[in-house]
Amino acid sequence: MTVSDPVVESVVATISRSATEIRQGLIGRRGAVDEENPSGETQMEADVWADDMLRERLTAIDGVGQYASEERPEVEDCGGDPAAGDAYAVAVDPLDGSSNIKSNNAMGTIFGVYDDALPARGETLVAAGYVLYGPITTMVLATEETVSEYEMTGGERQLIERDVTLPADPVVYGFGGRVPDWPADFETYAREIEQELKLRYGGAMIADVNQVLTYGGVFAYPGLESRPEGKLRLQFEGNPIGYVVERAGGRSSDGTGSLLSVDPDALHDRTPVHVGNEGLIDRLEDALE
Numbered sequence: 001m002t003v004s005d006p007v008v009e010s011v012v013a014t015i016s017r018s019a020t021e022i023r024q025g026l027i028g029r030r031g032a033v034d035e036e037n038p039s040g041e042t043q044m045e046a047d048v049w050a051d052d053m054l055r056e057r058l059t060a061i062d063g064v065g066q067y068a069s070e071e072r073p074e075v076e077d078c079g080g081d082p083a084a085g086d087a088y089a090v091a092v093d094p095l096d097g098s099s100n101i102k103s104n105n106a107m108g109t110i111f112g113v114y115d116d117a118l119p120a121r122g123e124t125l126v127a128a129g130y131v132l133y134g135p136i137t138t139m140v141l142a143t144e145e146t147v148s149e150y151e152m153t154g155g156e157r158q159l160i161e162r163d164v165t166l167p168a169d170p171v172v173y174g175f176g177g178r179v180p181d182w183p184a185d186f187e188t189y190a191r192e193i194e195q196e197l198k199l200r201y202g203g204a205m206i207a208d209v210n211q212v213l214t215y216g217g218v219f220a221y222p223g224l225e226s227r228p229e230g231k232l233r234l235q236f237e238g239n240p241i242g243y244v245v246e247r248a249g250g251r252s253s254d255g256t257g258s259l260l261s262v263d264p265d266a267l268h269d270r271t272p273v274h275v276g277n278e279g280l281i282d283r284l285e286d287a288l289e
């Protein structure tokens, strides 16, 4: 099933084709390089390589006016002005959870297609999704029409489910950060959830979010005592995942309201991220009031 907007379809097809190569290219690129990303995190060889591949291919698409990634300090202008509405801006996290390469655990590629210049509000997204490098390489894609899941075979995507929605009865939870670093009101909420749901936390957000999308529940990387803004980046992680979960019938929150309503100040702004079933996010916001 293709996307009706031809530029969005080109972006999604390019990421689909690249995903097969990225997965195969992880082999031999498991080391760290002597560089940090704009968020001050050590880059893995695979981070840099996947970013270079996606940048080269996505900036070549007519209708893509900006490219930005978690691995690059600045937005790259590549033809057309997203602020004027004559091109889209594409933001990617080339390898979310790349620290999992060392332990050979799941990770993925996150993408957002914004109808505005970056940094942009999540409300300007027209499509967003992620590739999950699990036992099977899958893609979850949210557009204005629907949320779909695909299996990736030979660089192409095969539709396996359309109109993906969060199950009504939540089953799993996953919370990032260290318990001693959680604010007291989040810890109170977490203790309640721990009594009700099953722990599923693997250290790569999209793998943990995919558990929530599959079984229902809540994923959170909250604001911390040591870092009230949390760890995850709004443009590259919070907005795309918030868009997917909200399109799938759930909610997202920075602790006070939808992630998609957050006004960004800078490209690499961090934000607390909470996504999942509506009732669980409502309870979270009540707890953090």
Ligand code: P6P
Pocket (backbone or CB within 6 Å): 096, 097, 098, 099, 176, 177, 203, 204, 205, 206, 221, 231, 232
């Ligand atoms: P921690 C991966 O580095 C990431 O950005 C997210 O994918 C993940 O949710 C989080 O960081 C994990 O952070 O502190 O649990 O290692």
